[in-house]
Amino acid sequence: MEFIKNVIRGITIGIANVVPGVSGGTIMVSLGIYDELLQAVTGFFRHKKESILKLFPYLFGMGIGIICLSFMIGYLFENFPFQTAMLFIGLIFGGVPLIWRKVSRGYPKVPELALFLGFFCLMIGMQFLGKGSEQVLAAGPGTAVKLFAVGLAAAATMVIPGVSGSMLLMALGYYTPVIDHINAFVVAVVMLDAGTAWYCLALLVPFGCGVLGGIFLVAKLMEYLLCRFERLTYWAIFGLLAASPVAILGKIPLRGTSPAVIAWGVMLFSVGAVVTGLLAGET
Template sequence: MQYLQWIIKGMAMGAADVVPGVSGGTLAFILGIYERLLAAISGINLTALRLFSRGQWRAFWQQIDGSFLCCLVGGILLSIFSLATLISWLLEYRPVPLWAFFNGLILAALPPLFKVVKWSLPRVGLFGIGILVALSMGLLTPVSFTPELWMFFVAGAVAICAMILPGISGSFILLIVGMYAPVILAVKELDIAILFLFASGCVVGILSFSRFLNWLLKHYHDVSVAFLTGIVVGSVYKMWPWRDENVIYTPAGFAEKFGQHDLMLSVISFIAAVFVMLALLNLEKILGGSASPDKRTAASNKE
């Protein structure tokens, strides 16, 4: 049952990653697997390589938390391939209910998130800074230019770092820095050289940045979580259903300008999302399994 929980949570992350502006890291954070994910990625280090080269498969698998990673990645891929068409259709023809759904997911998860931190004035301040960071990211204007080859490596590193941060979308960062269209073009044209550079940047970025985040969460847990929670709260602004780029509308104002507001469908979608999130947060009880700790031991991450 534990494996099934990880797969389902991976599917939730994959569904979020399909939507531009929504971060799979957000879902990992609010579903309680964020710290374990960072620890698992951080476990892919020199120690893991030595264990692999010596044929110590069991120790290697434990070092990288292989079962957890495989189930999670499998769920992400399953969700991307199964839901991409549906979500793309919703983004084009019914974006308002879709954004309402993701709003419901995040807002329903906030009460448990707030309970994780022992709040103090400095942590409240960091929470506020996190909100401001997310809001400022949402207000940035995309740029456009012709990139050099080396920029694809940097773009991969930056995008993957953004992707594992709650509340910040890797695709949105690519859009802001003007690299989204070139990367998508490379994917469509199967430009192996560019895709290799981009993928290499992703590998370097995720292995280095995950170690930094993992260190922060180990040594400054509540401070880090307070800041990350602020980013999650601030990201709700980007997912307000009735908006056009950076302009926020009421449902009535949106209908006046665009012809319809899908209010009833959005309310239903929001309520459905709340129940979905409550189910995700209580998977252990629903499936009859026991909760497993999100953190791995410090020893498993040391080289």
Template structure:
């Protein structure tokens, strides 16, 4: 049975994945479907084929939770197709309020992730610190110049998809660091099927390999893993700071205070507008959390 709302959660994930610095995994976590997504992907094993042979396609479909997965993927791809141009335009024309919105989204999400944890000892604190440091290091890492063969696209897909499933670490930003963000976009625009197939093959292999590790650790060390993921989200705020200016290559940023930004660029810092969009994001996270599965009995 398809639960109402999964498609729209997928749309939210797709919209986030378009933006370098924002993770679709974060939206899955906010909306309460992250662990179901990991369990579903982690269940994609050869055993499912045995279920199909013994019990038929209907049992195979139910066992694999494909109604959930197909609906979610439909939402993700619909969002990318419909919203990619709009989000790109907003980032180009109104970057400060857009980045402030995403910053508010992530900041509020951290509290939503940490609040339910039952274990909050030194181990969880260390996990949070490690996640934060790793995300900050990724955010500050210098980018590379990309492009290349099908093998490069394949390996880039493997790396990016692992980041994409983690809250706080953006797969599109990893592509940017690898120098592959623009080449992948160009391959999509030009419908370069060999390169796109290589990239998607890398994504599939990377996802099916990594998700089993993530599923195993979530089931055995749930609160520690969630603290680590919250750290990833906290560290990603460095990359989402609204008042920053990219260098000529677009690979590195210089950070400013709102006043410093206005002085350096001659543009308005839009402080009140940014604060408003951040508060809207906080309210949206609260609403999504209230509507998430398990919060009010509806899914």
């Protein structure tokens, strides 16, 4: 039962990493699994068996979320943007009680409030990142190096709660090409088109290696910060989390939204909050 629960958590994290403006790291924090996953990643080379057993269901679920459900999420955001956004906001805010317990011991100090406000404003400011011109990917050593570097940077943002790796990819112009090649690889495997599958892998493997490297390096940094400055770090995370609705809704046209759509959005917000509570063991 715990394995299935962790797979579902992984699916949620995987979908979040695909959606621009939504942070997989924030979902991990909301689910109350951020610290343990960081420890599993940073301790991988010391405790390989334990780390693999811990990470496998999450990685399996993330693979399902990224590869299989990215089609569905893209359709939902295109046709039901407000309702889908509210569902993700609910998923994020369902974990607020967990975060609040990390920062509510005693009155907040000036440095803690400064970090909260600073990272809140940073998150708002990131919404003004423009969308870069789409990159054209062609297999070759130069492209492999670029994709490795892009994967490294994107993974770094994916691990930091509140910061969207997909948004960074979009700003750099790599979001659509990477998603298109993932989708093309899935279709090629289903259609038994080995040539297309290998071509897509030649582009996706360097990107994937960069992602793995970025996750490990930033996980090390976050582990250090949480170990030495836990309360300060969580105040910064809380600021990023509090700004998440602006990040998600900022990409959606809200003018002319009907009362019925708003009602559906509120209901889906509640569903998302309850789902996070259940997965985090809060309800």
